[in-house]
Amino acid sequence: xxxxxxxxxxxxxxxxxxxxxxxxxxxxxxxxxxxxxxxxxxxxxxxxxxxxxxxxxxxxxxxxxxxxxxxxxxxxxxxxxxxxxxxxxxxxxxxxxxxxxxxxxxxxxxxx
Amino acid sequence: xxxxxxxxxxxxxxxxxxxxxxxxxxxxxxxxxxxxxxxxxxxxxxxxxxxxxxxxxxxxxxxxxxxxxxxxxxxxxxxxxxxxxxxxxxxxxxxxxxxxxxxxxxxxxxxxxxx
Numbered sequence: 001x002x003x004x005x006x007x008x009x010x011x012x013x014x015x016x017x018x019x020x021x022x023x024x025x026x027x028x029x030x031x032x033x034x035x036x037x038x039x040x041x042x043x044x045x046x047x048x049x050x051x052x053x054x055x056x057x058x059x060x061x062x063x064x065x066x067x068x069x070x071x072x073x074x075x076x077x078x079x080x081x082x083x084x085x086x087x088x089x090x091x092x093x094x095x096x097x098x099x100x101x102x103x104x105x106x107x108x109x110x111x112x
Numbered sequence: 113x114x115x116x117x118x119x120x121x122x123x124x125x126x127x128x129x130x131x132x133x134x135x136x137x138x139x140x141x142x143x144x145x146x147x148x149x150x151x152x153x154x155x156x157x158x159x160x161x162x163x164x165x166x167x168x169x170x171x172x173x174x175x176x177x178x179x180x181x182x183x184x185x186x187x188x189x190x191x192x193x194x195x196x197x198x199x200x201x202x203x204x205x206x207x208x209x210x211x212x213x214x215x216x217x218x219x220x221x222x223x224x225x226x227x
Contacts, residue, residue, distance in 0.1 A: 002154065040221075041219060041220050041221055044216065049213065087154055089155075098206050101157070101171075102155040102156075104152075105152075105154050
């Protein structure tokens with residue numbers, strides 16, 4: 001079953017912060033986050049594994065609450081280059097097959 | 113540099129025709145995946161393969177077929193049974209047996225349209 005992302009779209013000014021959420025109805029083993037620019041391939045941002053780990057990449061970080069089956073992506077002091085569609089990909093249960101189910105995406109637009 | 117190459121970039125299909133999308137990787141990855149993306153929607157899994165000569169159906173396999181004769185290659189055939197093939201098709205791969213500790217690397221995609 002497809003995870004649900006919220007919000008569906010976000011509009012920011014440069015320097016503002018944003019949070020994108022990803023919720024699943026199934027117990028999760030891992031959550032992947034990707035960003036896709038229009039007409040291009042998705043680009044990997046980070047992986048969160050079961051264990052409530054929070055990871056960071058420059059001004060982008062994420063958390064994973066396995067009890068709530070939720071992950072959140074935090075974008076701090078947004079830049080124009082952050083614009084794009086953000087997808088979470090989830091893997092349920094305790095498998096390690098790498099088979100992901102992706103959310104419908106969150107469109108992030110950053111204005112000067 | 114290692115990566116995933118998809119070809120062609122654009123493809124047009126006539127009614128009743130089968131077409132094949134190419135996906136080649138030189139990352140030495142075991143697992144490969146095919147996704148379909150429709151406007152404003154997420155990625156939906158068509159087929160995936162964790163090892164040569166083995167593959168499994170994803171969520172929307174009807175009207176598609178694949179083969180995995182070589183580790184580097186995972187072509188996707190869109191058959192005439194797929195009545196609504198217009199979409200953006202993405203191929204991806206990741207490391208050992210599709211281990212979820214490793215990210216998926218994507219190709220640049222093939223945009224398929226009906227003539």
